[in-house]
Amino acid sequence: MNCIIVDDDPLSRQVLRDLVAKTDILQLVTECSTAVKAINVLNKERVDLMLLDIQMPEISGFDLLSNLERKPLVILITGHKEFAAKAFEYNVTDYLVKPIEFARFSKAIQRAHDLFTLSSGANTDGGSFYVKVSGSLVKLNESDILWIEALENYMTINTLKDKYIVHFTMKSLQDKLPADQFIRVHRSYIVRKDKIDSISDDEICIGEERIPVGRTFKKELNKSINLL
Incomplete structure (x- = not known):
């Protein structure tokens, strides 16, 4: 699956980059430090999964999701547990709280991959x-x-x-x-x-x-x- 990382914190992007590198089914397209950059990438590239931070300056992760007409699978990432209930109002695949352990990351990616497979099967083979x-x-x-x-x-x-x-x-x-x-x-x-x-x-x-x-x-x- 093609994925992008959207997070304003360089250290967090590095952590996510390392996790993605350890996951065979993921191919990192690019990293974005702002929601505006993410929108540009989503308009130009095929993105199957977005690893999205919630708290970012100017446009938050929630605001980004609200303004996307067509969005990829989304795993929300944050340092705050209290956003969990709101997160699933956006029909996200999963919700990860920093610091992220590889085992928990892998579970979220597998869930996303299962949904991606279901979607691909439904779209390519009617019925x-x-x-x-x-x-x-x-x-x-x-x-x-x-x-x-x-x-x-x-x-x-x-x-x-x-x-x-x-x-x-x-x-x-x-x-x-x-x-x-x-x-x-x-x-x-x-x-x-x-x-x-x-x-x-x-x-x-x-x-x-x-x-x-x-x-x-x-x-x-x-x-x-x-x-x-």
């Missing part, structure tokens, strides 16, 4: 995407998916053939699936519309599986079904 299972990439046909369930720090993709455990966020996976075929019915569930067998007030059935319907999702579900 299917790839997930990482036991170190291998497995192709999933969207038409085989029954429902997706979020469980703590992972998700299960339930298909006609098998169940797959993946480490994505619910939102990132929902964004990759076609909205005309999949719908979120609960904060922890996404279902494929044409696999729904029945709907009641507070649950839907897919085969023998009973899936709860959240109150905030019920209206959208009712709008999306074909009712005679």
Whole structure:
């Protein structure tokens, strides 16, 4: 993955540069000391991942993300833990607090790489995407998916053939699936519309599986079904 470092502190950039150099799946495009320089690079180069400091002069990392129409995967980096909640409002891949240990950095990069692989698979092969299972990439046909369930720090993709455990966020996976075929019915569930067998007030059935319907999702579900 092509990445850039955006941080106003030279020492921090050096640390990140060393971490990137130790990571085989990353290729450093350049370093930027300001958000303005980063914008120029993003407009000219293909960037898959941005390692972005939050606290920078003039334009902060949050301000930069707010002004990007199309942004790469983002790992936010800061010396302050209190920004964590706000960070994930920007749908970032991960949030690292300085000083950064290589093991924690590697985990964040692997998460970004998994999302990158999912995105690449979805874009290059319509109707299917790839997930990482036991170190291998497995192709999933969207038409085989029954429902997706979020469980703590992972998700299960339930298909006609098998169940797959993946480490994505619910939102990132929902964004990759076609909205005309999949719908979120609960904060922890996404279902494929044409696999729904029945709907009641507070649950839907897919085969023998009973899936709860959240109150905030019920209206959208009712709008999306074909009712005679």
